[in-house]
Amino acid sequence: MSMKKAKGDTSATRQIAGTKPAAKVRAQAAGKVAANSRASRGAGRREAILAAALDEFSARGFEATRLDDVAKRAGIAKGTIYLYFRDKDTLFQELVRAMLAPLIGGIEAMGATDLPVNLLAERLVDLFVREIYETRRQDVIRLMISEGRRFPKLAEFYYREVLSRVFDAMRALLKRAAARGEVPVALVEFPQLIAAPALVAIVWSGLFERYAPLDVRRMLKAHIDLLFAPGRAA
Amino acid sequence: MSMKKAKGDTSATRQIAGTKPAAKVRAQAAGKVAANSRASRGAGRREAILAAALDEFSARGFEATRLDDVAKRAGIAKGTIYLYFRDKDTLFQELVRAMLAPLIGGIEAMGATDLPVNLLAERLVDLFVREIYETRRQDVIRLMISEGRRFPKLAEFYYREVLSRVFDAMRALLKRAAARGEVPVALVEFPQLIAAPALVAIVWSGLFERYAPLDVRRMLKAHIDLLFAPGRAA
Amino acid sequence: MSMKKAKGDTSATRQIAGTKPAAKVRAQAAGKVAANSRASRGAGRREAILAAALDEFSARGFEATRLDDVAKRAGIAKGTIYLYFRDKDTLFQELVRAMLAPLIGGIEAMGATDLPVNLLAERLVDLFVREIYETRRQDVIRLMISEGRRFPKLAEFYYREVLSRVFDAMRALLKRAAARGEVPVALVEFPQLIAAPALVAIVWSGLFERYAPLDVRRMLKAHIDLLFAPGRAA
């Protein structure tokens, strides 16, 4: 399922991706779904459940997801879920955490480089597309956006562990770039302005893709060209 | 650009705004809630319901909202809701439509003006902040973002009646501006890039406001300064 | 609707028949049904309601009938029903009574005649077919059969005012006929045996007519030929 390029990654979350879409579990007459093979190995149970949960939560949203379906998709009994997760809320939150945690490591590194911003920005775009947009993490971020309000703990986690770090790193970097005149100072205060089109990409693909497909890569490229065109600065 | 008609607006949607968040209706021991309005006269019922529904849907999301709570908040009996709306889905959809409909009228006009884009953009920012961001419409758009996938009809409505028109108008306008060299041509293809920070504002305020407040007006101003700084163009 | 031959009858119940079948009131989009014209005249209200109730109860059974539909079909407001009938139960019971009452008058007369039983039986068949089977009274009797258990008062009324009288009259008559050797004495004890095929006719037409239509008149004729073939008697 895409993500194939994420070579080095061996973290737990990696395992979560790669589950079959299997559209209409609900409609399946009876009996076990062609269950996830991972379900058999003791250690894999937890991951199988997370993978199944990802599928179901993405497809239907938090409230509409039935743990019965998650279990079926994971190839386990419903009660087994409760051996690994306290309840539905916890399952959801741990899923989101597990999927986003791997992002954290790579973030701090970013602030270190000192490439010219426009170059860096291009790498960032590439990273976003390959590691998020073409990945199951897109779904997770969409879930954060949709359900985050009901999970303040999660929103806080996401803000604290992901967003604030990304933005801090960006600010540090941008400040230096601005000092070199490579970048308008306004960006230092609002790094969100750099990330905004990524948010658009995720929201758009969830809601309007069918009415108006969006070439995300090109849009993002256009965006950084706009912001970081050589010879720019406020 | 209009939309200003919202000035003297006494229409239904107007009434919807301004209801108290009233956190935990659910926890209230018993008896009627100090109803938002007691829905005094017949015609007001429908609006009272919509207002209550907006509160509840915003606070809990579609699935988690109980019509019992909507009724209580509106100061009516549960069954009364069904005199005005076929079912929960319909209530939700009509709420969104009712809140967004007033936006539609003014949109087409926007393409007509021929002010310099940077000036126009400033007005647009002002309009967004005053008519959406500081308004209950912010909640409605957040609902669209969160629940839109479960209501394809609604997503389509929103795309067709709101977004596509806004973007069409913007494209027409930007094309002319680009021809005059006021604006980078890339924006003509991706008007989303102009709107992106507005989306950020709405999502951010729903999820992270409490951890990191965002000065939306300044962010938006910074954004258009970046894009439309005089002497810019690709 | 049939019943046209019931000339002399001017009783209230007469008016009840003759309502349009109007299959799917329920499905009708909105607005008033092409209401029964009788509804307009004050005095006719009660009858209009009974007529509508007959249609609805026959079509759906007691529990499944909605007073809303009865009102719509009668061309009146729902509340008006309660001006004429205490509640749904009462409406049902009065409907059955009103429809069956006219039968009572004619019954006593029957015992008086002293025609040969086979001749009398033929008249009886004819009476049943014309006044019941081809009439809305068929539906009423079916309702009695279906719902009677929940209305013991009604069952008792029906037994006391209709059945017991019919059977008493029959017994008196049969006794005389048996004395003349025209009829097996067993029939005196069980006049139900004479009426049984009529019950079959009503039940069959409600349940199996579509799979296997039944020529009721011929069946009844065959039956009395069997019982009263000249030269019969036990």
Added chain:
Amino acid sequence: MSMKKAKGDTSATRQIAGTKPAAKVRAQAAGKVAANSRASRGAGRREAILAAALDEFSARGFEATRLDDVAKRAGIAKGTIYLYFRDKDTLFQELVRAMLAPLIGGIEAMGATDLPVNLLAERLVDLFVREIYETRRQDVIRLMISEGRRFPKLAEFYYREVLSRVFDAMRALLKRAAARGEVPVALVEFPQLIAAPALVAIVWSGLFERYAPLDVRRMLKAHIDLLFAPGRAA
């Protein structure tokens, strides 16, 4: 003629009979009803539910029966019903099928015998009384009669699997008997005439038994004596 296999019958349907009518479960203050069976072991659950459903449906009719009461009577939680039956409709239909299915097997055999019809008829009477009239199947057939119209599938099932077979077998048999002069030819065309008093018995016992008890066995005996008195034939 068989059907006697019901002798050693320990199948599901057997178990269904024999539950207490238990008039007003509804009125019982609180707590569990002294459950009919507490549905001790897994396999018994389904039968316990069917038994409870039979009681409730018989007592109140389909629509008026509350699954809550069925559950209480079966000594289980309401939700448990849905582990065994898709919905209320299905429960009803499976109840009827389960109760009537055992009748089906023995029917075809009936046409084979070549006893004198009057003898055969007496056996049939005995069979009806013992296997239906004195059994919970009486209630099931009454339910068919009362609710059959709302369950066309069931009516068709009953007609196809039970009635048409019975009547076909009877016709074959009667035809031979008529050829031997034992029976009036009219019966070949209308076997319903033979069965009619059985229908009377069931309907009567449901509605009028308390006002006028009926000696069903004697009535049926009288009936076949009338039809098959030696030396009869049209």
Added chain:
DNA sequence: AATGAATGAGCGTTCATTCAT
């Protein structure tokens, strides 16, 4: 008398959670 908006108890059904095995 007549209306029809409003009520609220009631019911079928779902599903997170528990627990005996």
Added chain:
DNA sequence: TATGAATGAACGCTCATTCAT
């Protein structure tokens, strides 16, 4: 550890009945 049958609170929706007009 794992199961999956069982539970029962919850919720959407209906509809007989009431009542202000």
